[in-house]
Amino acid sequence: MSTEPNRPSSLNGGTTPAGTPRGEAARDHLWGHMTRHSTWEHGEVPIIVKGEGHHIWDSRGKRYIDGLSGLFVVQAGHGRAELAEAARAQASELAFFPLWSYAHPQAIDLAERLAHHAPGDLNRVFFTTGGGEAVETAWKLAKQYWKLVGQPGKHKVISRAVAYHGTPQGALSITGIPGMKAPFEPLVPGAHKVPNTNIYRGPEALRDDPKAFGRWAADRIEEAIVFEGPETVAAVFLEPVQNSGGCFPPPPGYFERVREICDTHEVLLVSDEVICAFGRIGDMFACNDYGYVPDMITCAKGMTSGYSPIGACLVSDRLFEPFRHGTTTFYHGYTFGGHPVSAAVAMANLDLFEREGLNARVAQNAPVFRRTLERLLDLPIVGDVRGDGYFYGIELVKDAATRETFSDDEAERLLRSFLTPALLDAGLYCRADDRGDPVIQLAPPLTCGPAEFDEIEQILRGVLTAAWAQL
Numbered sequence: 001m002s003t004e005p006n007r008p009s010s011l012n013g014g015t016t017p018a019g020t021p022r023g024e025a026a027r028d029h030l031w032g033h034m035t036r037h038s039t040w041e042h043g044e045v046p047i048i049v050k051g052e053g054h055h056i057w058d059s060r061g062k063r064y065i066d067g068l069s070g071l072f073v074v075q076a077g078h079g080r081a082e083l084a085e086a087a088r089a090q091a092s093e094l095a096f097f098p099l100w101s102y103a104h105p106q107a108i109d110l111a112e113r114l115a116h117h118a119p120g121d122l123n124r125v126f127f128t129t130g131g132g133e134a135v136e137t138a139w140k141l142a143k144q145y146w147k148l149v150g151q152p153g154k155h156k157v158i159s160r161a162v163a164y165h166g167t168p169q170g171a172l173s174i175t176g177i178p179g180m181k182a183p184f185e186p187l188v189p190g191a192h193k194v195p196n197t198n199i200y201r202g203p204e205a206l207r208d209d210p211k212a213f214g215r216w217a218a219d220r221i222e223e224a225i226v227f228e229g230p231e232t233v234a235a236v237f238l239e240p241v242q243n244s245g246g247c248f249p250p251p252p253g254y255f256e257r258v259r260e261i262c263d264t265h266e267v268l269l270v271s272d273e274v275i276c277a278f279g280r281i282g283d284m285f286a287c288n289d290y291g292y293v294p295d296m297i298t299c300a301k302g303m304t305s306g307y308s309p310i311g312a313c314l315v316s317d318r319l320f321e322p323f324r325h326g327t328t329t330f331y332h333g334y335t336f337g338g339h340p341v342s343a344a345v346a347m348a349n350l351d352l353f354e355r356e357g358l359n360a361r362v363a364q365n366a367p368v369f370r371r372t373l374e375r376l377l378d379l380p381i382v383g384d385v386r387g388d389g390y391f392y393g394i395e396l397v398k399d400a401a402t403r404e405t406f407s408d409d410e411a412e413r414l415l416r417s418f419l420t421p422a423l424l425d426a427g428l429y430c431r432a433d434d435r436g437d438p439v440i441q442l443a444p445p446l447t448c449g450p451a452e453f454d455e456i457e458q459i460l461r462g463v464l465t466a467a468w469a470q471l
């Protein structure tokens with residue numbers, strides 16, 4: 001137990017079985033992910049204790065709208081008893097068995113179902129426990145594939161500036177956020193970055209012409225492949241809508257051109273749909289929303305709506321072909337990859353999607369979500385509202401006319417010191433992020449509709465108006 005003076009007492013949150021106030025035990029023993037621990041040391045540890053529908057409650061009993069589905073995860077909303085029941089039933093029947101040379105019914109059924117939703121010949125599913133592992137899997141698989149087909153020099157990857165692809169060292173190499181990588185350098189070599197599809201900050205001459213901008217952005221990928229040498233490049237990793245930086249949708253024609261470039265130079269296209277799959281944009285896989293067929297899809301988060309962890313890398317028949325013969329083996333795996341309980345929960349979650357028509361619901365409501373959030377453009381601090389489906393970013397600026405952004409110090413004060421607590425005080429859980437320019441990220445459960453959009457807009461309006469006043 002801590003004996004340090006001047007630490008805030010945990011107001012609430014109950015006690016641990018050992019009798020320690022939970023906030024105190026969190027400060028002493030829990031290492032938060034991506035967490036600045038000074039905020040726990042000098043402030044209250046936010047402890048979330050319950051979820052129901054699109055609401056969550058903290059340990060003081062305060063209720064919030066979950067404007068981020070936890071972390072782009074809880075598609076079906078909180079408190080779904082049938083998903084909990086699927087986990088219970090599966091744990092009673094077969095709690096665990098690995099996919100190492102064995103199969104179990106839940107992984108087989110889920111693999112078939114995912115393949116059914118995927119486009120083209122993406123018929124093979126390699127399960128992981130999360131998104132970063134799926135990305136890691138895709139890069140390793142791409143490298144071995146090219147070795148097997150006689151192009152052993154193809155090992156490099158291209159991805160986009162500011163994009164986040166996970167924390168394993170390969171996935172982190174693919175990630176385009178220098179500040180997150182620096183503490184761990186040197187990372188896996190051979191990962192090169194190209195501009196993303198942020199048209200709001202794109203070359204000025206192209207900002208009013210999305211098609212030309214899309215062509216320009218896609219051509220940067222070709223430029224990088226040619227510069228590195230196509231005989232050295234294994235794959236391009238792209239999210240359908242890039243999250244980090246604040247929701248950059250693909251401009252018209254972008255993925256068509258990227259597919260063409262990848263085919264020309266024999267480079268694999270990986271659609272990283274860790275956020276965008278399972279209805280976040282509309283379809284089960286967002287590449288279907290944008291009409292392109294990748295060679296691999298990485299996915300995780302929404303597959304179970306978060307009721308149990310799982311991820312997957314979906315692979316085309318063409319890529320799987322050389323692994324089908326003789327002694328060839330993909331020496332890669334995770335003890336918990338494709339866990340029976342998680343696979344059973346994923347099946348129940350996808351049943352729920354079908355029964356409640358969640359994909360169609362997103363397609364129908366997405367324009368209303370956009371229009372509702374665009375009302376915020378009348379605030380001087382709101383520079384851009386962008387996104388697709390149930391996935392939006394709101395970029396905050398110092399001067400909407402010139403698009404001038406905040407200095408690092410201002411962003412720090414605005415996002416961390418003011419916005420994050422102010423949004424929570426006002427009852428909205430979402431994310432104020434500055435991995436690129438300052439943005440507010442929104443991704444509510446797919447069960448939300450116009451009434452919740454209005455509520456979110458009203459809360460944002462109040463908090464952003466106050467933010468502007470205190471600048």
Ligand SMILES: Cc1ncc(COP(=O)(O)O)c(C=O)c1O
Nearest residue numbers: 130131132164165166272274275
């Ligand atoms: C696009 C993308 N790829 C990969 C990951 C990593 O997933 P995980 O946190 O499940 O490892 C994330 C996480 O947010 C992501 O957004």
